[in-house]
Amino acid sequence: MAGLNCGVTLTLLGVLLLGATRPREAGAFEISLPHGSGTTVLIKPGPFTLPVKPCHIITSGKYVTTLPIKSGERKDFSFTCSSPQHHFVIEVQKDVDCMSGPCPFGEVALQPPTSVLPTLNRTFIWDVHAHKSIGLELQFALPRLRQVGPGDSCPDGVTHSISGHIDAAEVMIGTFCSNGTVSRIKMQEGVKMALHLPWFHSRNVSGFSIANRSSIKRLCIIESVFEGEGSATLMSANYPDGFPEDELMTWQFVIPAHLRASVSFLHVNVSNCEKKEERVEYYIPGSTTNPEVFKLSDKQPGNMAGNFNLSLQGCDQDAQNPGILRLQFQVLVQRPQNESTVTYVVDLSNEPTMSLTIEQRPLKQSRRFVPGCFVCLESRTCSTNLTLTPRSKYKISFLCDDLTRLWMRAETTLGCTEHRYCHRRSFSLRVPRDILQLPVQLRDFSWKLQVPKDRLSAALVPAQKLQQHTQERVCNASFSYLVASTSPGQDLYFGSFCSGGAIEQIQVKQNVLVTLRTYAPGFQQEFSKQGLTVSFIPYFKEEGIFTVTPDMKSKVYLRTPNWEQGLPSLTSVSWNISVPPNQAACLTFMKERTGLVCQTGRAFMIIQEQRTKAEEVFSLEEVLPKPSFRHHNFWVNISNCSPVSGKQLDLLLQVSLTPRTTDLTVVLIAVVGGGAFLLFALGVTICFVKKNRKKKKNKGPAIGVYNGNVNTQIPMQPNMFPKVPKDSDAHVYAVIEDTMVYTHLLQDSNGSYVQPEVDTYRPFQGPTEDCPPSPPLPCSRAPTAKWPAEEPSTGFSPEPESEPYTFSHPSNRNTDIPFLDAHEPVETGE
Known part of the structure; x- marks a missing residue:
């Protein structure tokens, strides 16, 4: 009995410590089962990890590992270890025959009681056999049961397993824990109930009763009470x-x-x-x-x-x-919530491609009861998410305690198959009123723009200029536009854009996905002032073109598409940056090197001033150019190669405006020099007129003398012509005027001379070029060339802006003149 009292004490301690064990002294146990009770007891090894020291059962002076006790038997036994609960389990099974006699209805007791059983993990099984026409009902006292899935465990370790019969087959109804809503389970043709109690649990009642019911004509009925x-x-x-x-x-x-x-x-x-x-x-x-x-x-x-x-x-x-x-x-x-009585009409009958999904936004898990959020059709068919399809009309309501737990996503398609019909047509990207009137936040509204392949491109024009979201300048607006190209085989994410920037237009080569994403419920007021228009324009080959007009208020940050993954291979993108009059734009790259290594082809950046057409070509595998000032509108074009694995091209550009300053000394020199040049030109003109008159009077051969002081070398390429002594006559040429030799061809029928036609050069007055510079060939290995941004180097005569002396990067046109040696740019004010 000392061992038994110790065992009871340990049982209570186990309840407090939830499974903490303490060795007890080995004691003797006695189990006696009455005749005809239909009860059997089996002590057997449990599914535990093999202990270091083995443990056995001692009965009748023998060591055994399994001890069965049948109805009508009495056995004494003990264990060779002080903690048998780590080695053995005990099963008590009672067969109840309701086919040959009456069923023992009422409350079910634990026989034998737990007080006479060793402190092992115990399983009590009741197997009730009944006729097919008999219905049996298991009634559970408080607390009711809660069904759990396979592999789930109960907090207190007490588990109920309930099975039924279909002919000879056993059907598992479910596994249940305490503290739930299941109050009754009705079975047809018998039931098998198993109660699992951990060794430290002191429970001594079954907690259920059996009642007789008429046939239920089905497998089972489970009652759940709230x-x-x-x-x-x-x-x-x-x-x-x-x-x-x-x-x-x-x-x-x-x-x-x-x-x-x-x-x-x-x-x-x-x-x-x-x-x-x-x-x-x-x-x-x-x-x-x-x-x-x-x-x-x-x-x-x-x-x-x-x-x-x-x-x-x-x-x-x-x-x-x-x-x-x-x-x-x-x-x-x-x-029920107040919102559940309000019905909203969503009419998509005139929308052939628009769909709307209302769903729950992600929330943190909570152990407390959280009321559900449901969307209901016609106030009855409710679910946690609902999708409304095109060309239909719906009446919906909400069963939700907090509508902020829901949001909605919508999408529609704007397609164009005939390029002649769509050319220069525009569409306004607006959210329908039926969607905005719903009491749920609009998370995303997406427009899928389908463009005729290789025939047209798309241009996105906002009502207000946009800002690109970057870490240096974060979008704080209540909504933004996410723009991506969805060309077959390539998804290119251009970025996130919000109001308050410098981007006036985004042109995309092929199909476009524009997504309006909101961040605050009150976005509608700000969104109504924005608006976005898409138009179909002539096709171009670059992936994207951005039109940027900075202002003096803030810096403009621009980054290449696919910022996280890098610009795709062999992809080209351009920025058309405007510079206001009397302003200078400072172009800065936010890092010194790209870290790009090309596997095939070359990666280039081209900067071209649109007024002078002068181009500067830089290799993106080398050091990026230093900050430079631009006084006129200019292009920035970036073309990627096929980089080696693990390398990517991502560039961040910064454009800021400053007032253009002019040096007073330069102005004075220009005025004085201009006056001197005007006097010189007037003198030369007078001399030229007198000389011509003299030539006509003498009618002798005209002799021209080559001026040896004029530079005959190509700029920046010295020693192209061999040097000759200054006293040599190699530079003196006789020039014969054509009018003296072919005078008979200039006479008219009357014998008088016809004056030759004289034409003058007129500079081009048309619009400036609106196409970005053509990128170099993918496999071109042209060296990097940098040209002076403003003033030429010392030793060269300044050229007028209407007739620039520039060199272009390699293109499709043939040229025999190689690139000149690279020189560092000279940044000066104009």
Whole structure:
């Protein structure tokens, strides 16, 4: 008895410490089972890890590892170790025969009681056999049961496993823990109930009773009672294995009148049916169409007041390929909300491509009960998410305690198949009023713009200039536009853009996905002032072109598309940057090197002033150019190569404006020099006129003398011509005037001379070039060339702006003149 008292003490200690063990002295136990009780006891090794020291059972002077005790037997035993709970388990099974005699209805007791059993993990099993026409009911006292899935454990370690019979087959109804809503389970043709108690638990009652009921004509009925707000998760029989073929199972829900219940399917599988159809049926109080039949793929009812029943019906399955029917669902009971009485109309009947999805936004998990958020069609078919399809009209309501837990996403397609019809046409990207009037935040609205391949491109023009989201300048607006190219085989994300920037236009070569993303419920006021227009323009070959007009207020940050993954291989993108009059734009790159290593081809950056057409070509595998000032509109073009694995091209540009300053000394020199040049030109003109008159009078051969002081070398390429002595006559040439030799050809029929036609050069007055510079050939290996940005180097005569002396990068046109040697740019004011 000392050992028994110690065992009781340890039992209480185990309850407090939740499984903490303490060795007890080995003691003797005695189990006696009455004759005809139908009870057997089996002590056997448990599914534990093998201990370091073995433990045995001692009975009748023998060491055994298994001890069975049958009805009518009495056995004394003890253990060779002080902690047998780590080695053995005990099973107590009672067979109840309700076919040859009356069933022992009423409360079920634990026999033998736990007080005479050793402190091992105990399992009490009641196997009740009944006729097919007899219904048995298991009634559970408070606290009720809660069904759990396979592999889940109960907090207190007490588990109920309930099975039924179909002929000779056993069907698993479910595994249950305490503290739930399941109050009764009705079975047809017998029941098998197993109660699992951990060794440290002091429970000494079964907690259920058996009652007799009439035939239920189905596998089972599970009753779930709700006292207030809460939820219950339930599963079909044999879950997660297949539901028995052509069987019927029912759940009865008891709901307080002031609450509302909603059903949502968490996991569904259907089998392959030969006959009938798998379905669920609802009996809802007050419904005029009971039973309401739903497919397993349908949205399930919600916002139901009062008690209701839910039944799962199987089918006759294909013998060769039966499949699996299984269902896991949740019933959520909560108070009705004021919003549930308001109905909203969403009319998509005139929208051939628009769809709308209302869903729950991600929330942190909470152990407390959280009321559900449901979207209901016609106030009855409710679910946690709802998708409205095109060309239909809907009436929806909300069963939700907090509508901020929901948001919606919409998308539509704007397509154009005939390029002649779409050329220069424009469309306004607006959100329909039916969507904006819903009491749920609009998360995304996407426009899929489909452009005729290789025929047209798309241009996005905002009502207000946009700013590109960067780490240096974050968008703080209530919404933004996400722009991406969706050309077949390549998805190119251009970036996120919001109001308040310098970008006037975004041109994309092919199909475009524009997504309006909102960040605050009150975005509509700001969005109404913005607006975005898309038009179809002539096709161009670059992936994207940005038109940027900076102002003096802030710096402009621009970054290459696909910032996270890098610009795709062999992709080109350009920025058309405007410089206002009397301003200078400082172009800065935010890092010194790109870190790019090309595997095939070369990566280039071209900077071209649109007024002078002068181009500067830089290799992106080398050091990026230093900050430079631009006084006129200019292009920045970036063309990628095929980089080696792990390398990517991502550049961040900064453009800032400063007032253009002019040096007073330069102005004075220009004025004086201009006056001197004017006097010189006047003198030369007078001399030239006198000389011509003298030539005409003498009619002798005209002699021209080559001026040896004029530079005959190509700029920046010295020693192109050999040097000659200064006193040599090699530079003196005789020039014969054509009019002296071919005078007979200039006479008219009257014998008088015809004056030759004289033309003068006129500079081009048309519009400046609006196309970006053509990138070099992908495999070109032209060296990097940098040209003076403003003033030429010392020793060269300044050229007028209308006639620049520049060199271009290699292009499709042939040239025999190689690039000149690279020189550092000279940054000066104009």
